[in-house]
Amino acid sequence: MHDLASTRHLLIVEPCEECLQLIPGLHIAGWEVETCTLEQAVSRPCDVGLIRLLPEHFEHPDAVKNLISRSNTEWIAALTSEDLRRELVGDFVCEWFFDFHTLPFDVARVQVTLGRAYGMARLRAKGTEYGESAGQKLLGESRPMRELRRLLTKLAPTESPVLIRGEGGTGKKLIARTLHAQSQRREQPFVTVNCATTPEHLLQAELFGEVGKGGDGLRQRMPGRIEEADGGTLFLDEVGDLPLEVQANLLRFLQQRHVEVDGERVPVDVRVVATTHVDLEAAIRMKRFREDLYYRLNVLQVGTAPLRERHGDLALLANHFAQFYSRETGRRARNFSQDALVAMGKHDWPGNVRELENRVRRGLVLAEGRQIEAFDLGLLGEDAFSSSMATLEEYKSRAERQALCDVLTRHSDNLSVAAKVLGISRPTFYRLLHKHQIR
Missing domain, CATH: 3.40.50.300 (P-loop containing nucleotide triphosphate hydrolases)
Known part of the structure; x- marks a missing residue:
């Protein structure tokens, strides 16, 4: 049994059946778990939050943004693989959440993510914010x-x-x-x-x-x-x-x-x-x-x-966060490709330095090569800006490759699960990896 001092408080917002099935194991791991609706969540303090994102949250995201901006903790999103295919969902999740999980849950990874989110929330509570x-x-x-x-x-x-x-x-x-x-x-x-x-x-x-x-x-x-x-x-x-x-x-x-x-x-x-x-x-x-x-x-x-008026500071801040989060995640430090730096310069940064911090943290996780690329940050690179429109096949190819990189980051040890998350067969998954020259 865990004593009271080691109890960590998790709030699950809009819990689904899969969310509720996590609770017994979380109790054993020392988590105290509460559930509530989105409307109730603003007045419910917690160490870490997990929210099951619903279709209305993507269509009207302000309520979710309001909850996260009012809280002083880290939030994790739970959504389906179909949700990931929605337009601009990647930007929304990247800017506002510490991490995300697709349903059905990989329970072991949930435990790891919650632990990391708790550590980051404690740092935030002690005042260890950007800079x-x-x-x-x-x-x-x-x-x-x-x-x-x-x-x-x-x-x-x-x-x-x-x-x-x-x-x-x-x-x-x-x-x-x-x-x-x-x-x-x-x-x-x-x-x-x-x-x-x-x-x-x-x-x-x-x-x-x-x-x-x-x-x-x-x-x-x-x-x-x-x-x-x-x-x-x-x-x-x-x-x-x-x-x-x-x-x-x-x-x-x-x-x-x-x-x-x-x-x-x-x-x-x-x-x-x-x-x-x-x-x-x-x-x-x-x-x-x-x-x-x-x-x-x-x-x-x-x-x-606002950060859009401080573009001269982008590279300095981005490299600062890359160094900081490489130590936190245990991944080796990476610098940014020229394409990524150009893409950062063209972005308006509506979430300011906090958005930059979150995108860099995401980029460190997704980066496959020696450098962090624009698409690792969830941004459009120079190639995408060189012409006003791309063909539909080019859009599909970029989205396909991004989905493969995302799922491999989270399920590289189990390709059957990775294929299942994307809703495709294992042979199709291997074919796509070969097509995009991944792995």
Whole structure:
């Protein structure tokens, strides 16, 4: 039996029969498993998430994206081999998920993937996000990054609140940590409150504390995150998602600089750093965000540049991630082909640095040769851009080869299973391998 300390929490969203059949084995391996619907998942914390992707999720992916962006963990997709043939499914899964499995499950591989996802989630929880493995440095030599680093050296020593604005995946959390690390409070706590992922009914207690019963049944007060940050930095991640009632209480604290404990005022000294991807001015006009709180938070402002405006940093960042994840996965480090670098330069990067990180991690797994190619990253190479349209046979051939590479990465030790995943016979599978000169 596993003790409580070793229990890992898995949330299975929209569970299918195959998902439910995994649960007994997962319990034996030390996983505590819960199941729920997509709508319920936002308020259900977990160490790792597994979601059975349904047809409506591909047609309307925003609900899945919202769930993943609000959580601070890693997600694994479960889907059928037919789902993989849908248009743009590869991009969707690559950008938003740690890994994916096709049904029926390879149980042994599921166990391995869950373990790796758990390890990555623990690193994420400790703050090891992009760039932090390199000493919490903001990587890049583009003009926006040089100007950002210069600005942070000016803002960090001050005591004023800072509002960090920018698209998702642009490194807002890393900027907040950099401000703390370069401040006079660097030796004091850096306490994070995720306003987007913490359930609304728990936010008040999360920030300000609550009264409960101790182990002896006596009344006991549990301090909130504001008190835990005393002397240091209080980081409010995605502050635009705070409910109005909590906004009012936060404003009161920022004005009075104390919290109420058993009827007494307890002074708390914190510097507040907040992030938002929400247009707060628009939220104020729509009565969803308090204008007076906005002015309290927006004393100093930092903007993050999207990756599409930092193309000069692409190669540096991509190589950084390739080195980092080669150590994590145990695969040898690979560099990028010229075709891959060109393809990265032509991509718009809607998911910003987080998308680049995920594509590079995927490319390391899929790469067969000495270099990571454009199609390993799920991007179109120079050949695909050289003409406005390719023939239908060329499109089919590219998709065929990509499917073979994908399935071999996951089932190279069992070609019968690989063929079954693709829905073809073993002789046909061998014929296609020969046709595409694979293996």
